[in-house]
Each structure stands twice: as structure tokens, then as C-alpha cells.
Amino acid sequence: MSLQHLKVSFFLAVRGLLRGSRGSLYLSILIIAMVFTNMIFMSSIIMGAIKNSEQSIIEYQTGNILVGPKENEQYIEDISGLLDKLNRIPGVIRASAHYSLGATLKNEGNRVGGTVIAVKPDDERMVTGTWKKMIEGEYLSDGETGEVIIGIQTSGHKDENDDMGPTLGYVRTGDPVTIEYTNGVTREYRVKGIFETRSYQADMEIFVTWNEMESVLGHPITDSTGVIIRTSPDLPEAQVKQTILRFGVQEEVKTWQDLLEEAFGRAIESFSIINSVTVIVSLVIAIVVLFIVIMIKTLNNRRQIGVLKALGVDKSIIINNYLFQVLLLTAAGTILGICIVEGMVGLLTVFPIVFPDGDVTPYVTPGDLISNTILLFIAAAIAGYIPAWRVASEDIMTAMRS
Numbered sequence: 431m432s433l434q435h436l437k438v439s440f441f442l443a444v445r446g447l448l449r450g451s452r453g454s455l456y457l458s459i460l461i462i463a464m465v466f467t468n469m470i471f472m473s474s475i476i477m478g479a480i481k482n483s484e485q486s487i488i489e490y491q492t493g494n495i496l497v498g499p500k501e502n503e504q505y506i507e508d509i510s511g512l513l514d515k516l517n518r519i520p521g522v523i524r525a526s527a528h529y530s531l532g533a534t535l536k537n538e539g540n541r542v543g544g545t546v547i548a549v550k551p552d553d554e555r556m557v558t559g560t561w562k563k564m565i566e567g568e569y570l571s572d573g574e575t576g577e578v579i580i581g582i583q584t585s586g587h588k589d590e591n592d593d594m595g596p597t598l599g600y601v602r603t604g605d606p607v608t609i610e611y612t613n614g615v616t617r618e619y620r621v622k623g624i625f626e627t628r629s630y631q632a633d634m635e636i637f638v639t640w641n642e643m644e645s646v647l648g649h650p651i652t653d654s655t656g657v658i659i660r661t662s663p664d665l666p667e668a669q670v671k672q673t674i675l676r677f678g679v680q681e682e683v684k685t686w687q688d689l690l691e692e693a694f695g696r697a698i699e700s701f702s703i704i705n706s707v708t709v710i711v712s713l714v715i716a717i718v719v720l721f722i723v724i725m726i727k728t729l730n731n732r733r734q735i736g737v738l739k740a741l742g743v744d745k746s747i748i749i750n751n752y753l754f755q756v757l758l759l760t761a762a763g764t765i766l767g768i769c770i771v772e773g774m775v776g777l778l779t780v781f782p783i784v785f786p787d788g789d790v791t792p793y794v795t796p797g798d799l800i801s802n803t804i805l806l807f808i809a810a811a812i813a814g815y816i817p818a819w820r821v822a823s824e825d826i827m828t829a830m831r832s
Contacts, residue, residue, distance in 0.1 A: 439747050443754030446727070454723070455759075461719050462763025462806070467770045469712040469802045473705040474775070474792035475783070480701065482788050486629035488686050489559045493526070493658035494667045495674070496689060498682040505653035506681055512657065513553075519677055521662045521670035524556035527654040529643050532612040535584065535636065540599040542584055546609060546636045548643030548651070557660040560625055560632070567603035567623030575642045577622040578607060581633035585624050594630060609636075615646050628788040657681075709802070713809045720756050720813035727752065749818045756814030757807065764803050771799075 447455060488494060497516070499506050506512060509527050516525040529548040534541055551570040555561050561569040570579055586597030601607060603621055610616045619638070627633055644651050661670045667685040674683050775792045782789035 436750065439750035440754050442747070442751040443758060446751065447755055447758060450727070458719070458723050458759050459762045459766060462716060462760055462810075463766035463770060465712050465716045465719070466764050466767030466802065466806055467774070469709050469806070470767075470771045470794060470798060471774065471792065472708045473798065474771075474794045475790065476701045476705055477793040478783075478790045479785060481793050482785070482790050483629075484686070484690060486627065486632065486788060487690065490563075490627045490629050490632035491558070491658075492686050492689055493557050494661040494686055495659040495671055496684050496686070497525075497657040497659065497674075497679065498684070499655070500681055505655060506657065507653050509652060509654040509657070512654075512679070512681070515677060515679065516657065516659060516674065519670070519673055521665040521673060523660040523662060524553060525657050525659045526550065526553040526557040527640075528656045528658065529640070529651055529653075530655045531643065531646070533636070534610045535580075535598060536608040536610065537598040537601055537605065540586075540597065542596050542598055544584060544634060544636055546578075546611070546638055546643075548638055548640050550640045557658055560627060560635075560637075563625045563627045564623045565626045567621070569623060569625075570637060570639050572639065573641050574639055575645060576617075576619060577638070577642075578609070578619040579623040579625060579637050580607070580621060581635050582624055582626040583630060583633040584636060585621070595634075611646055613647065615648075617646065709805065713805060716760075716806060717809045717813040720759070720810050721817060723759070724752050724756055724814045725817040727755070749815065752818035753811065753814045756810050760807055760810035764806060768799060 497506065497512070506527075513525050513527060516522055526549060530545045531548070532543075533546045534543050549570070550572060551561075552572050555569070564579075565582065567579070570577065580598075580601065583594055584597060585601040586599050587593050588600055590600075598607065601621055601624070603623055605621050606618055607621055608616065608618050625633070638646075640651065659670075661667055667687065671683050671685050771794060775794055779791045782791045784790075
């Protein structure tokens with residue numbers, strides 16, 4: 431087809447839209463905009479929730495990289511030597527050792543099972559952000575004993591309806607808490623602080639200092655149940671992981687992506703299926719709406735189409751006329767849809783959606799906008815071509831008699 435034919439088709443398309451019903455024109459654009467918004471919005475909320483979970487896990491639980499014991503072993507041996515090695519590796523900001531021990535916490539008749547985690551507070555402050563989330567009291571300090579900090583989902587809320595599981599019954603800073611460790615030792619602690627990260631798993635954690643755990647075990651701790659690492663934001667975690675392995679670290683090394691792939695792989699696949707279904711349904715709606723709009727236009731203009739064919743106008747020009755109309759409607763609807771999406775993202779950034787695991791804001795990338803725009807234009811082209819081809823293929827006399 432020549433460029434001249436395309437110019438004629440485009441001219442007829444613009445003229446047809448401007449001379450048609452304004453109400454139908456605006457409604458069609460609005461419907462396409464809503465379809466585009468629906469395609470983007472659901473996936474953006476899902477991705478926002480996923481990104482929020484990822485950030486919470488990195489910030490309050492695993493760091494960027496987690497080092498665990500060797501296969502078939504329970505502890506990392508010679509933890510001091512490992513920390514010295516890790517802290518010298520390029521890309522590692524700080525490594526913090528953890529020692530976990532099962533325990534039961536008791537307070538005024540309330541019992542909660544959990545895991546007490548021993549940390550070196552000065553290292554932990556450089557790796558996780560829990561110390562920034564103290565809603566009562568203070569974070570731990572190196573060397574102190576007899577004190578514990580507890581997450582809000584373990585200490586309990588004032589309103590029991592806010593609790594998501596068994597708690598100690600609204601423990602406050604300064605209250606005594608008894609901890610029975612699985613090694614048989616029982617200790618009474620003063621609650622030094624309560625933290626709330628808005629991550630359910632993190633808010634169930636209980637922390638004591640490394641020195642306190644040594645007194646519970648009755649000997650210096652030379653091993654560890656795990657090491658979490660904060661890496662430089664300028665380097666990919668996978669690259670730092672490879673550097674750690676090249677430095678001769680024999681323990682199991684995993685990035686947070688590795689951990690999430692194992693823990694949430696199926697959940698992410700389910701979210702992807704939901705998103706795909708949403709996009710497909712939206713595209714079907716777009717095809718149906720545009721098909722109806724163009725079918726009505728072509729049926730109402732059958733006699734005009736017959737006259738054009740009688741005058742020798744090429745069939746392809748007539749088809750492209752309506753194809754350009756639907757593409758112009760789609761372009762206008764997509765632009766309006768992008769404006770709506772950006773407006774909703776801005777609004778929900780200021781007023782985020784409250785989820786149990788934190789506040790969620792939509793996560794939209796330029797790639798999402800581009801890919802969904804392409805899909806919508808493909809659907810529009812299909813919806814516009816079929817009715818235009820059917821009417822343009824009719825016999826001239828049949829069209830003239832309509």
C-alpha cells in the first residue's frame with residue numbers, strides 16, 4: 431500500500447471521528463482509559479505488596495546476604511574468623527552474627543513459644559533497621575545482660591483485636607518477662623524496649639545480647655547459627671556473593687533473592703497468574719467494546735462505503751480508515767489512562783493502602799506502561815480490522831441498498 435493511500439485513510443479517519451457523535455467518542459475514550467487503568471492497577475498493587483515484603487525481609491530479617499552453616503551442620507564454626515574475613519570483602523558494609531535458641535516466654539499466665547536471637551548490637555545496627563523501629567524504650571547495647579527487646583506481635587497490643595497470634599498480653603517497657611530456654615536454663619528479664627517494623631515475622635522476634643546468651647549457655651560462644659550481611663547499594667548482591675565465595679568462604683551463602691525464590695516462589699507464581707488473568711480479561715473487554723463501536727460505525731456507513739467503492743476507492747483505504755479510527759481512539763484512551771494511573775500512584779503514595787505487613791504503594795515501571803500499551807494497541811487493531819473488513823468486502827449493490 432502506498433503512502434498516499436495511508437494519508438487518505440488517515441484523513442477519512444480523523445474526519446469520521448470529528449463528524450461522529452461526540453458522546454460516543456468521549457465514552458469510547460473513557461472506556462479504553464478504564465481498561466488500560468485496570469490492566470496496570472491490579473498488577474501495580476501486587477508488585478507493590480511484593481516489593482514491600484522484599485524490603486521488609488531485607489531490612490529487618492536477612493540483610494542483603496545470609497550466610498548459613500555448611501550442609502548437614504547445625505552451626506557455623508569459628509565465627510570470629512569468619513566475621514573478620516567477611517568484613518574485609520569489597521562490597522560488604524558489615525556482617526552481623528546471630529545465635530538462635532528456642533525458648534518459651536511467660537508473663538502473668540501468658541505463654542508464647544519462640545526463638546531468642548543473640549546479637550552484637552553495634553554490628554546489628556549497621557545491618558538491620560530494627561533499632562530504628564523502637565516504639566517504646568531503647569535498643570540493646572553491647573555487653574549488657576538481664577534485658578531483652580521484644581517485637582509487638584510477641585509483646586501484644588493494648589487492643590487484643592490487633593494481635594495476630596498468641597502474645598504475652600500487652601507487655602510494656604520495664605515489665606519482667608520469664609524466659610525458659612530449651613537447654614533447661616530459666617531467666618527473668620527486664621523488657622528494655624518494644625519494636626514494631628510492620629513485618630509480621632520480624633515483629634515476633636526476641637533479641638538479647640551476645641554476652642547474655644553466653645551466660646545462658648555457660649561458656650563463650652565461638653560458633654553461630656547464621657550471619658547476615660549488609661552490602662553496598664552500588665553493587666548487585668549476586669556479585670558480592672560471588673566475591674565472598676572467591677574469598678574461600680565454605681559456608682552456605684545465599685542472597686535475599688535466593689531465599690525469596692525458595693520461600694515465596696509459588697506465591698509469586700500465583701500473583702503472576704492473577705495478573706495475567708486480569709490483563710486478558712481487560713483485553714477481551716477492550717476488543718468487545720471497540721468491535722461494537724466500529725461495527726456500529728461501519729453498519730451505519732454501509733451506503734457511504736458502497737458509494738466510495740463505486741467511485742473506485744480501494745478496499746484497503748476503506749479498511750484502514752476504520753483501523754485508523756480505532757487506533758486513534760486507543761491512543762487517546764491510553765494517554766488518558768496513563769494520566770489516571772499516574773494520578774492514582776501519586777495519591778496512593780501519599781495515602782498508601784494499609785496491609786498487615788506494612789503500607790503498600792503501587793509499583794509501576796515504564797516497562798509495564800509500554801508492554802500494556804502495545805497489548806492494548808494489538809487488541810484494538812484486531813477489534814477494528816474485523817468489522818471493517820467484513821463491510822468493505824460486501825458487494826457494491828448490497829451496500830448501496832442497505
